[in-house]
Amino acid sequence: MAAASYEFDIVPDAKSLKDDDMVIASMGPTGSGKSNFLDKLIGGKANFAVASLESQSSDVVAVRVKKHPLYKDSIVILDTPGFDNVLKSDLEILEMVSQWLLDVHHMKIRIKGILYFHRITDTRVSGAPNRNMRLMGDLCGTKGAAAAVLVTTMWDQLRSDDIGIRREQDLIKNFWRDMVSNGSTVDRFFNDQKSSWDIVGKLALKDTSEVLLLLQEEIAVLNRALEETRAGQNLLAQFHRLRGTQKRQLSILESLAKSNGHNPPPDFAIRHAALSTQIKETTAIIEKLQVPLGRKIRLLFQRNPTGRAIVIGDSQP
Numbered sequence: 001m002a003a004a005s006y007e008f009d010i011v012p013d014a015k016s017l018k019d020d021d022m023v024i025a026s027m028g029p030t031g032s033g034k035s036n037f038l039d040k041l042i043g044g045k046a047n048f049a050v051a052s053l054e055s056q057s058s059d060v061v062a063v064r065v066k067k068h069p070l071y072k073d074s075i076v077i078l079d080t081p082g083f084d085n086v087l088k089s090d091l092e093i094l095e096m097v098s099q100w101l102l103d104v105h106h107m108k109i110r111i112k113g114i115l116y117f118h119r120i121t122d123t124r125v126s127g128a129p130n131r132n133m134r135l136m137g138d139l140c141g142t143k144g145a146a147a148a149v150l151v152t153t154m155w156d157q158l159r160s161d162d163i164g165i166r167r168e169q170d171l172i173k174n175f176w177r178d179m180v181s182n183g184s185t186v187d188r189f190f191n192d193q194k195s196s197w198d199i200v201g202k203l204a205l206k207d208t209s210e211v212l213l214l215l216q217e218e219i220a221v222l223n224r225a226l227e228e229t230r231a232g233q234n235l236l237a238q239f240h241r242l243r244g245t246q247k248r249q250l251s252i253l254e255s256l257a258k259s260n261g262h263n264p265p266p267d268f269a270i271r272h273a274a275l276s277t278q279i280k281e282t283t284a285i286i287e288k289l290q291v292p293l294g295r296k297i298r299l300l301f302q303r304n305p306t307g308r309a310i311v312i313g314d315s316q317p
């Protein structure tokens with residue numbers, strides 16, 4: 001395929017979607033290659049990679065590729081913005097993505113698929129990639145997994161393909177096993193236009209018409225609030241752990257200062273204030289995510305989703 005440059009439109013909201021649109025969401029940590037994939041898909045001078053890095057506070061960007069020889073104007077890609085790799089951003093991403101997923105659902109349009117991006121050059125799965133994968137498992141669930149394509153990027157940066165193939169097998173065996181056994185496919189992105197359309201093309205051929213993501217089922221069918229969903233609850237658990245760590249750090253700092261008599265270290269006040277602020281921030285998020293007792297009781301008696309969350313990975317986040 002000769003490199004082409006496609007026209008595109010920014011889709012302002014889900015209301016502007018058409019019945020036969022194929023909506024494809026992208027997920028994955030900052031720097032995993034979501035926007036670059038979109039740039040390659042469109043070709044030419046599109047530069048969503050730079051745009052998504054510069055606009056830190058931006059929302060999900062929905063891009064419609066136009067006049068494609070096969071798909072005409074039907075492919076719409078959702079690009080999630082770049083954030084620092086901190087836990088708070090996971091919540092913001094979840095809020096933004098879930099809003100789109102629900103709006104799409106309410107328009108009675110199916111999500112064609114979710115591309116999950118992961119750098120094959122990463123030597124281990126930790127921090128942001130680990131948290132993002134878990135979020136993906138909570139969001140898709142067993143019934144939504146079939147719509148997911150787990151895309152590894154940066155193959156052109158490897159010293160040899162063998163290294164990548166080994167890492168890919170490792171990912172499939174240790175992290176993506178349940179996703180794959182529930183129907184997710186695994187694909188490689190070689191940083192060019194052909195490769196991006198190959199991946200989209202395979203997804204377009206897949207029948208995902210019956211796929212309902214766990215998050216969509218929980219919110220749209222079972223009327224749960226975002227914080228009552230599996231993804232919301234798992235994030236809450238992570239914020240509890242984060243606050244535990246922050247509190248431990250604070251008490252270590254205080255006991256260090258005490259053991260030093262009346263001579264606290266020179267930066268004690270600054271560090272103490274910083275940690276106290278962090279704890280306050282985490283507490284505010286926990287309170288926002290906490291399900292009130294009355295609702296918890298109601299949930300106990302409510303029907304459970306037909307799909308269940310997929311637990312990804314075996315290590316603690």
Ligand SMILES: Nc1nc2c(ncn2[C@@H]2O[C@H](COP(=O)(O)OP(=O)(O)O)[C@@H](O)[C@H]2O)c(=O)[nH]1
Pocket residue numbers: 028029030031032033034035036037049050052053081082117153154155156157189190191
């Ligand atoms: N060489 C190479 N660079 C890539 C690849 N995927 C992404 N990049 C680069 O990695 C950086 C981060 O990618 P970006 O798409 O902005 O990541 P995002 O945060 O997930 O949107 C950018 O400079 C991209 O051009 C790839 O497969 N190969």
Ligand SMILES: [Mg+2]
Pocket residue numbers: 034035036048049052053080081082
């Ligand atoms: Mg980006």
